[in-house]
Amino acid sequence: MPLNQAARQFGVRESAWAADLSPSGRKLVFLSAGPGSSTIAKILDLDTKQVTPIFGSSGKPESLEWCEFATETQLICMYTAVDNIGGVLAGFSKLVTLRSDGTKQQSLGSKRAGYDMYIRQSDGSVLDWLPDNEGSVLMARTYVPKVEERATNIKDDRLGLGVDRVELATLRSKVVEEPKRTASRYMSDGRGNVRIMAFSDFDGTDNLTGIIKYRYRTPGDQEWKPLGNYNTVSEEGIWPVAVEQSSNSAYVLENLNGRDALYRVTLDGSGARSLVASNDKVDIDGVVRIDRGLPVIGYSYTDDRARVIYFDPEFKKLGGSLSRALPTTPLIDFVAASRDAKTLLVHASADTHPGTFYVLNRATKQMEQLLLSREQLDGQQLAPVQSISFPAADGKMIPAYLTMSKDGPAKGRPAVVLPHGGPSARDSFGFDWLAQFLASRGYAVIQPNYRGSAGYGEEFLGENAFRDWKKAMSDISASAQYLVNQGIADAGKLAIVGWSYGGYAALQSATLEPDRYKAVVAIAPVTDLSLLRRESDDYINGKVARDFIGSDSVNLRQGSPLQNASRIKAPVLLVHGDLDLNVRIAHSTKMADALQKAGTPVELVRYQELEHQLDDSNARAEMLMKIGQLLDRTIGN
Numbered sequence: 001m002p003l004n005q006a007a008r009q010f011g012v013r014e015s016a017w018a019a020d021l022s023p024s025g026r027k028l029v030f031l032s033a034g035p036g037s038s039t040i041a042k043i044l045d046l047d048t049k050q051v052t053p054i055f056g057s058s059g060k061p062e063s064l065e066w067c068e069f070a071t072e073t074q075l076i077c078m079y080t081a082v083d084n085i086g087g088v089l090a091g092f093s094k095l096v097t098l099r100s101d102g103t104k105q106q107s108l109g110s111k112r113a114g115y116d117m118y119i120r121q122s123d124g125s126v127l128d129w130l131p132d133n134e135g136s137v138l139m140a141r142t143y144v145p146k147v148e149e150r151a152t153n154i155k156d157d158r159l160g161l162g163v164d165r166v167e168l169a170t171l172r173s174k175v176v177e178e179p180k181r182t183a184s185r186y187m188s189d190g191r192g193n194v195r196i197m198a199f200s201d202f203d204g205t206d207n208l209t210g211i212i213k214y215r216y217r218t219p220g221d222q223e224w225k226p227l228g229n230y231n232t233v234s235e236e237g238i239w240p241v242a243v244e245q246s247s248n249s250a251y252v253l254e255n256l257n258g259r260d261a262l263y264r265v266t267l268d269g270s271g272a273r274s275l276v277a278s279n280d281k282v283d284i285d286g287v288v289r290i291d292r293g294l295p296v297i298g299y300s301y302t303d304d305r306a307r308v309i310y311f312d313p314e315f316k317k318l319g320g321s322l323s324r325a326l327p328t329t330p331l332i333d334f335v336a337a338s339r340d341a342k343t344l345l346v347h348a349s350a351d352t353h354p355g356t357f358y359v360l361n362r363a364t365k366q367m368e369q370l371l372l373s374r375e376q377l378d379g380q381q382l383a384p385v386q387s388i389s390f391p392a393a394d395g396k397m398i399p400a401y402l403t404m405s406k407d408g409p410a411k412g413r414p415a416v417v418l419p420h421g422g423p424s425a426r427d428s429f430g431f432d433w434l435a436q437f438l439a440s441r442g443y444a445v446i447q448p449n450y451r452g453s454a455g456y457g458e459e460f461l462g463e464n465a466f467r468d469w470k471k472a473m474s475d476i477s478a479s480a481q482y483l484v485n486q487g488i489a490d491a492g493k494l495a496i497v498g499w500s501y502g503g504y505a506a507l508q509s510a511t512l513e514p515d516r517y518k519a520v521v522a523i524a525p526v527t528d529l530s531l532l533r534r535e536s537d538d539y540i541n542g543k544v545a546r547d548f549i550g551s552d553s554v555n556l557r558q559g560s561p562l563q564n565a566s567r568i569k570a571p572v573l574l575v576h577g578d579l580d581l582n583v584r585i586a587h588s589t590k591m592a593d594a595l596q597k598a599g600t601p602v603e604l605v606r607y608q609e610l611e612h613q614l615d616d617s618n619a620r621a622e623m624l625m626k627i628g629q630l631l632d633r634t635i636g637n
Contacts, residue, residue: 001440003628009376010437011621016371018066019357021291021336023134025343027100028359028370029067029075037609037616039064041077043100044370046359054102059616060609061579062094068126071134073100074168076108076126082579082611089581093122095139097168106171108139127163128188131293131339136167138194140186143179161186163194184212189245190293195267196240196250197224207543214240218269219248225269228252233547235458241286243267246295251276251287259283259457262299277301277309283455290315290344291337302455304387304399305429306331318362322346325367329353331430349373351385351403354431374433381406383439387429390482392475396451400479401427403435403445404488414635415444415489417480417509417517421500423465423472426453437624438497441631444488450475450505465501466529467550469559473512476505480516493635495519495570497627500583500612501526507561507568507591514569519634521627523575524612527587528562529555535584562587565594571601573630575623577610 001009013033020029028044037059043052057064057079067077079094098105109123121142128138143158162179163186166172177186177194185198201211210233215224227250230237238252241262248267253260256275260283266272277284277299288298288308298310310316315334323330329348335357336345342362349355355373360366372378383405389397404413416438420427427447435445449456450472452465465472480496483489496517498506503525510520526532529549533556536545550556557563572595576588588604595602605626607619614620 003441003632004625006437006440007621007624007628009380010433010440011624012374012376012617013615013620014354014373015375016357016373019335019345019347019371020066020068021338021343021345021359022069022072022100023131023339024072025338025340025359027069027072028345028357029069029100030357030371031064031067033617036618037063041067041075041102046368046370052101054100055098055105063611063615065093068129069100070097070129070137070168074098074135075100076137076168082581084579089579089584090121091581093125095124095126097171108166108171109141124164127186127194128190128192129292130165130192132191135169136165138176138188138192139164139166139173141179187240187243187250189243191245193219193245195243196227203543209543210547212237214238216250216267218267227265228254235461238263238265242289242296244296245293251296253284253286255458258459260285262287279303281456283457285455288334290334290341294337294341302426302428322348322360322367329356331355347373349431351430352382354433382431382436383445385429385432385435390448390479392451392478394474396475398448398450398475398478399456400446400448400482401429401435402488403432403439403447405439405442408442411487412490413442413444413488414493414631415446415480415483415495416631417476417483417494417496417506418445418447419450419476419496419498419502419505420447420453421498421502422454423452423501424454424461425501426455434497434499437628438631441628443495443631443635444483446479446483448476448479450479463550464548466548466559467555469508469555473505473509476509477513477516493518495521495631495635497521497523498525499523504561507572508559510570510572511561511564511567514567517570519630520568520570520572521575521630522572522588522591523614523623524577524580524583525561525574525587525591526583527591528560530557530560531562531587531590532583562591562594565591565600566598568595568598568600571630571634572603573626574602574604575607575614575626576604577607577612577614577619579609580612582612 016030018031026046032040034040040053040056061081062079065078067075070076076097081092095108124139124141127140145157158179160179160181161183163177164173182199184200187196188194196216199213201209203209212230214227216227228238238254240250240252242251250265261278262276262284282303285300287296297312297315300308322332326348329350331349333347335347344360346358357371358367383403386402388402389399392398426449438445452472462468484491496506503522506522533546574588576585578585592604
């Protein structure tokens, strides 16, 4: 396949994602990529099969994130955007409600009466869809004090996160929980009852400490009782993931023998708790429901691939039956359900298939194909993904994924090391558009879950891959050596490509081993750890971020590609959006300047009005084109 064709096919954004079923199960709302960075919300009528675009967003600046049915004829949708406020980038989100034909769009944020004293970044989130009281929702709303337009006296001094009940047709609201300044999260039972509240701890100087204090209340009681705490820096304590009305309990994740285990805690005041699930190799990820407010039907974890263990015998049987019935797309996800749970929206995918949405009638067992996740790749032969492991320098076995097309040599290929972002994240088995693009060009692609990756327990996570970058980089280097030792890759034809922390890892690896890689691609990379620390000063979680990165000056200097740019020999491609809230574009501009001064070939591709994920089909296609050209010149295909 010609490079320009491959870049277009793999660079284009999804044709269907964020899908939801209406209460009757006869309509589907989903998002679809429009030209460039635009997104279109569409309605699919399952009776007539007609698809109707109802509205959308340009992506510059507002991006449409999701739409869901509140009633058969009413939707709630969320926009996000990044803006520059006095030289500081800040993220914003907005909820709107509209009819399912796209008309009468209205904001769900608290009404303005005067001027806000502070910048409001979020106008709220849907806490409970109130399935028993159709037409209303519980919203967690952010309140800031308001002053009169022509006076200095405060008209409304409420501050913090509260809960309101909102009627969608009239937008009338009723206070359910008064705003509290330090409240950061509420959880309901999905049936209208707020059961858990989280408080963020401050150090007295308006900086978060990273400690979250959880409180709960028993049915019919207004008194909040201690449930437990969570430390976001050390990742210790309890993390509630669901409240279930039928069992009057909360499901929480908590450490057991060095890994996250799932517990059920009874919310009746007794403190009774029981172990639901644990795994001696990986963390438990969370619980599984078929839709909001419905009982928990299982839990999930990820070893070599994502897995679900069902409590519910019917869904255990159904999940197995679907995997067998769809052998080419065995990764099954129950996305949504009708109000009576008799109609299910199912997504089936595989490593070699981006996925298909189906509607399933539980009574008749009939299933109908609806939408492809990526129409542009329909019929395209994709490269299989193999779950592997390799020995690190200290003998520790490191899990990874190897993607190679079936055509081409089995030995001595040019290869690309593709470390993931995060760093407290991980790669998993399934379709990956960037890895598949590289594989389509004939490259062997290895994605190592280096130490510092999430999901494998606290020992594997370690201090984190910023503080202990040496171990992470050593594991990434070992992944490249594994390809050579196995004869898969030609030692003289290795490149490294990464996004976010992966981009940092690509550049840092090139400073540590200047002769190993013949090309380096860093997308939205961190390049200087001290700069990353300083940038966090503009935000209330700055102390948490600084603690995560560390303060050892030697480690910060040695662990910063920008401070060691002169060591890089291979040509470098840098790609960055100038509205990147995760990693400021200064990291790439400074790195480009340093490489130019060192005489290293470098190209910086800068995208205006794009954020960290570069959610623009044209930008992604151009980026893939440039990556392909660089790799063709340096390691060949």
